[in-house]
Amino acid sequence: MTTCSDAKHLTRADIEGLEGRYRANLINSLPGFKPAVLIGTASPHGDTNLAIFSSIFHIGANPALLGMIVRPNPPGTERHSLENLLATGVYTMNVVTEAMIEASHHSSARWPRSQSEFDATGLTALWHEGFDAPFVAESPIRIGLSLAEHHPLTINDTHFVIGRVESLDCPEAVVDAEGRIDLSAIGAQVVSGLDGYHSVDAGVRFHYAKPNEAVKRLDTDTQ
Amino acid sequence: MTTCSDAKHLTRADIEGLEGRYRANLINSLPGFKPAVLIGTASPHGDTNLAIFSSIFHIGANPALLGMIVRPNPPGTERHSLENLLATGVYTMNVVTEAMIEASHHSSARWPRSQSEFDATGLTALWHEGFDAPFVAESPIRIGLSLAEHHPLTINDTHFVIGRVESLDCPEAVVDAEGRIDLSAIGAQVVSGLDGYHSVDAGVRFHYAKPNEAVKRLDTDTQ
Numbered sequence: 001m002t003t004c005s006d007a008k009h010l011t012r013a014d015i016e017g018l019e020g021r022y023r024a025n026l027i028n029s030l031p032g033f034k035p036a037v038l039i040g041t042a043s044p045h046g047d048t049n050l051a052i053f054s055s056i057f058h059i060g061a062n063p064a065l066l067g068m069i070v071r072p073n074p075p076g077t078e079r080h081s082l083e084n085l086l087a088t089g090v091y092t093m094n095v096v097t098e099a100m101i102e103a104s105h106h107s108s109a110r111w112p113r114s115q116s117e118f119d120a121t122g123l124t125a126l127w128h129e130g131f132d133a134p135f136v137a138e139s140p141i142r143i144g145l146s147l148a149e150h151h152p153l154t155i156n157d158t159h160f161v162i163g164r165v166e167s168l169d170c171p172e173a174v175v176d177a178e179g180r181i182d183l184s185a186i187g188a189q190v191v192s193g194l195d196g197y198h199s200v201d202a203g204v205r206f207h208y209a210k211p212n213e214a215v216k217r218l219d220t221d222t223q
Numbered sequence: 224m225t226t227c228s229d230a231k232h233l234t235r236a237d238i239e240g241l242e243g244r245y246r247a248n249l250i251n252s253l254p255g256f257k258p259a260v261l262i263g264t265a266s267p268h269g270d271t272n273l274a275i276f277s278s279i280f281h282i283g284a285n286p287a288l289l290g291m292i293v294r295p296n297p298p299g300t301e302r303h304s305l306e307n308l309l310a311t312g313v314y315t316m317n318v319v320t321e322a323m324i325e326a327s328h329h330s331s332a333r334w335p336r337s338q339s340e341f342d343a344t345g346l347t348a349l350w351h352e353g354f355d356a357p358f359v360a361e362s363p364i365r366i367g368l369s370l371a372e373h374h375p376l377t378i379n380d381t382h383f384v385i386g387r388v389e390s391l392d393c394p395e396a397v398v399d400a401e402g403r404i405d406l407s408a409i410g411a412q413v414v415s416g417l418d419g420y421h422s423v424d425a426g427v428r429f430h431y432a433k434p435n436e437a438v439k440r441l442d443t444d445t446q
Contacts, residue, residue: 003402004393009351012389015287018402025402027284027388030366032258032318032411033423034281057278058257059292060379061250064238067383069282069290095255101427102438109432120434128232143253148378155371155385156283160290162378165250166235170227179226179241179248183415188255190413192406195428195441200256200413203421204324209332211343215325218418 025193033190033198036096038104039068040125040134041084048125048134049080050117052104054191056093064165066093066145072157080113082159088132089147091163094139097187101197104189128167140171140186180205248416256413256421261327262291263315263348263357264307271348271357272303273340275327277414279316287388289316289368295380303336305382311355312370314386317362320410324420327412351390363394363409403428 002014003022015023034054041049055069073079085091096104103121111117118125124137128144135142145163152159174182184202191197205218225237226245238246257277264272278292296302308314319327326344334340341348347360351367358365368386375382397405407425414420428441 004398008393010391022402024284027287029404031260031279031316033406033413035255037254055280056254057280058251061247064250093254105429106432106438109434111434168233170231175227179245180416181252183256190256193403196426198423198426200421200423203419205418206328209329211332211334215329
């Protein structure tokens with residue numbers, strides 16, 4: 001097998017020939033850092049479930065839509081989050097902050113169906129009246145979603161899920177006058193590969209880019 | 224209109240009632256930081272195109288698949304990246320590092336079709352023999368993809384594109400023995416909202432999580 005230690009350039013055949021765990025770590029490191037969120041759901045009987053996801057993405061702002069990829073269900077295993085959201089039609093996304101990373105990672109263990117990950121990890125379920133999925137009280141950005149579309153992807157048996165934003169709990173004091181959330185200020189985490197959790201700096205912002213004009217930093221307006 | 228300055232909880236109706244730019248900034252800030260990559264394509268005539276994307280996500284490691292969302296094409300505008308990759312069947316993803324952020328942001332301007340964003344931004348096109356899309360020489364993680372699936376999403380006229388990894392240029396010296404790429408070491412950037420670029424710290428890694436066992440940090444093995 002040819003790894004990144006042997007060659008600077010891997011072909012598709014090289015990647016297919018990698019040992020499984022090496023390939024999983026390498027390909028999950030692509031194409032960079034990913035958002036870290038906890039997905040909250042409940043069964044029709046009210047049993048709560050919480051699981052960490054990182055294949056989460058913006059689809060549109062109007063209507064407000066977020067997408068996610070749910071991994072396949074190998075024989076003998078269960079996908080409680082997917083089963084619950086398909087059954088109830090609702091779920092929550094809760095941004096993971098630095099203080100939440102150990103509990104969030106622990107939610108990825110194979111807990112039995114009867115065990116709520118809220119109880120197991122010490123995170124606190126928060127309910128909004130009339131919405132049948134639990135939010136995470138410790139998260140400063142809590143998003144309520146209704147299931148809009150569900151597409152099983154035959155290419156690798158994953159599931160592509162589109163949710164419509166039904167509610168947003170705004171993080172206090174970190175939304176600017178133009179609607180931007182200061183994600184650094186709340187300590188929003190990113191994930192690398194399968195097991196890395198990272199904090200993010202305050203960063204820089206740029207004006208809307210125009211052809212044939214140099215890119216301008218937003219903060220130079222006030223200097 | 225009710226904004227995050229007025230209420231800690233916004234309903235779907237509140238979000239639909241927001242001023243357009245405020246809503247775009249707010250919803251694009253969800254659900255946290257996003258990967259920053261440059262998508263490289265070429266027309267069937269060989270004209271090159273480069274554009275920054277952040278709705279990019281892992282779909283699977285075996286086969287190695289990456290997904291992306293391409294925004295809709297309002298009347299009178301063009302989507303050069305999508306047209307090119309549909310025509311040639313191939314495209315590249317190139318991870319954006321700190322040194323590349325101004326050039327990468329500039330790629331988002333509405334350049335005319337005849338203008339290569341490589342020339343306009345000063346980034347360098349790199350070609351692999353037999354692969355009809357340009358890579359970005361300045362990026363340490365360069366991924367060659369073939370178009371596997373294209374799904375126009377009728378819910379908001381965006382496009383869901385699945386690519387199969389055909390090649391990977393490994394970043395030298397930052398892939399560990401188990402296949403993890405040290406994304407912090409290469410300065411991989413994340414995006415917040417529509418205009419923020421951020422660096423990421425070295426972070427922490429955890430062992431595979433198990434029920435009823437405390438989460439363990441990987442680096443405590445060596446302490």
